[in-house]
Amino acid sequence: MHSEPRAASIAPSISTSEGRDIAIEPTPVIPPVSHHVHVRERSYKLLEDARIRARDAKKYSSHGTRQTMIEQCQKRANVTPYPEQLDLAECMLLGLDATSIAGTGWGKTLTFVLPLFVPQSKGKMVIIVSPLNALEDDQAERFKKMGLKAVALNGDTNTPELLKDIEKGTYDVILVGPKLLTGERSTVRDLLSKPHFNRRVLGFVIDEAHCICQWGGSFRQEYSQLAVVRALLSTVTSILVTSATMTPVVLENTWKSVLIDPEKSFVLNLGNDRRNIEWRVESMTAGKADLGCLQFLVPENVEELISLPKTMVFFDDIFQSQKARRWLLERLPKRFHERVKCYNARLGDQTKKFVMKGFRKGTIDILLTTEAAGMGCDIPDIVRVVQYMTPESLGVWIQRAGRAGRSPGIRAVAILLVETSVFAEKGKKDRKEGDTITYVKTLEPGLRKYVDAPEDQCRRDIVDEYFDNPPGRRGMLVVCASISCAHTKHL
Numbered sequence: 001m002h003s004e005p006r007a008a009s010i011a012p013s014i015s016t017s018e019g020r021d022i023a024i025e026p027t028p029v030i031p032p033v034s035h036h037v038h039v040r041e042r043s044y045k046l047l048e049d050a051r052i053r054a055r056d057a058k059k060y061s062s063h064g065t066r067q068t069m070i071e072q073c074q075k076r077a078n079v080t081p082y083p084e085q086l087d088l089a090e091c092m093l094l095g096l097d098a099t100s101i102a103g104t105g106w107g108k109t110l111t112f113v114l115p116l117f118v119p120q121s122k123g124k125m126v127i128i129v130s131p132l133n134a135l136e137d138d139q140a141e142r143f144k145k146m147g148l149k150a151v152a153l154n155g156d157t158n159t160p161e162l163l164k165d166i167e168k169g170t171y172d173v174i175l176v177g178p179k180l181l182t183g184e185r186s187t188v189r190d191l192l193s194k195p196h197f198n199r200r201v202l203g204f205v206i207d208e209a210h211c212i213c214q215w216g217g218s219f220r221q222e223y224s225q226l227a228v229v230r231a232l233l234s235t236v237t238s239i240l241v242t243s244a245t246m247t248p249v250v251l252e253n254t255w256k257s258v259l260i261d262p263e264k265s266f267v268l269n270l271g272n273d274r275r276n277i278e279w280r281v282e283s284m285t286a287g288k289a290d291l292g293c294l295q296f297l298v299p300e301n302v303e304e305l306i307s308l309p310k311t312m313v314f315f316d317d318i319f320q321s322q323k324a325r326r327w328l329l330e331r332l333p334k335r336f337h338e339r340v341k342c343y344n345a346r347l348g349d350q351t352k353k354f355v356m357k358g359f360r361k362g363t364i365d366i367l368l369t370t371e372a373a374g375m376g377c378d379i380p381d382i383v384r385v386v387q388y389m390t391p392e393s394l395g396v397w398i399q400r401a402g403r404a405g406r407s408p409g410i411r412a413v414a415i416l417l418v419e420t421s422v423f424a425e426k427g428k429k430d431r432k433e434g435d436t437i438t439y440v441k442t443l444e445p446g447l448r449k450y451v452d453a454p455e456d457q458c459r460r461d462i463v464d465e466y467f468d469n470p471p472g473r474r475g476m477l478v479v480c481a482s483i484s485c486a487h488t489k490h491l
Helices: 035-058 062-077 083-094 108-117 133-145 160-168 178-182 187-192 221-232 248-257 291-297 318-329 334-339 349-361 394-401 445-451 459-467
Strands: 013-015 021-023 098-101 125-129 150-153 173-176 201-206 238-243 266-269 277-283 311-314 340-343 366-369 384-388 412-418
Touching (some): 035 083, 035 266, 062 083, 062 108, 083 108, 083 201, 083 266, 108 201, 133 173, 178 187, 291 318, 318 366, 334 340, 384 394, 394 445, 445 459
Parallel strands (some): 098 266, 125 173, 125 201, 150 173, 201 238, 340 366, 384 412
Antiparallel strands (some): 013 021
């Protein structure tokens, strides 16, 4: 009987003086540790050190504080905060600067006010810098429902009477735009210069912090001057910057702009992947004139419906959004005409509130909007977001698309409609093999890579690389647009 042949060993060996071979165990290959691991370890070491100092100086109890915040949050907001939300809240209580990067809908807003739920914060306030009046109003209403005294301070509400109430400590939360903080005649900045007011500031939050770089140029110069305000704050006042869409470069510039030392601050980076959104890129047949690419907004069975799928369509041109509304009204039954509205900066504040309220309540189904609704529109049941023509950058697209599927229990879709000039090549007939391809329309490199992704590449991977998201996505992914994608799964 013949024995089965044995495979030859590929392990290295050495010969002994007796002539016997002794196999040498190969040195295990240890993969390099992700820099995200180092940042996380350093952050939690800083947080633990701050807890110890507070415990020794003030008998601070991390367990007791977190338990109080959990109980109060359940009572006030009917939700149980995530451990990471409690970590960020502790940073504010302990005077530790922090950065929060997480996908839209994760719950960054709750962390702004969790510290106010504990007894040691009595008499304190949190100042939140917000980019849009509508976002300020929305968050103020949400905080009021939690039993907090919140006010939106902007050009419409900035009165001497309100400023006196703020100085007296009437409010727990103040939401304010960068212009009122950094302008030449900033009354809020004057308040921060007063010691009795300054001492009451528990935390200073910069919401949608990517705007520091995105808007800090000629459009909203006030964002680039927030360091002036930071310099007025007490050394024990924590600053929190938060966003869903900060690339490494934007993050570094943001830290510099608000005087945060990343080596001495807490950084929470959960990545911005949205597992319940299906991402699509669709080619248009022309440019701005191709309103026909919106035909899918008119269901084939529209005559049988009483409402339309809740949809946001983003435009970078107000006039084009108005043309799109007229185009849709020509194709929809008359009963839907009041269920399709435009939303942009040219509308009066009361009109914008009326339209957004209708969209939130479900009396408006399709919102044709601009950047005015691109941030902080926390409506849970939007099932579809569309971008009409390519935006400024991949970051802008991900931010806008994040309005979809805010409720994790629903399946949503984000559709980027790409104009023909994006794919049209210059000098194609004369180009030689190996020459660099130049397109008629130039895109930001990240957006170009996203748009040009081959069918077998998951665009989620491109987004992860662009934002330097940590490895390992949270939760199960839904169907990707490419059926050949390795991440394609069904809920």
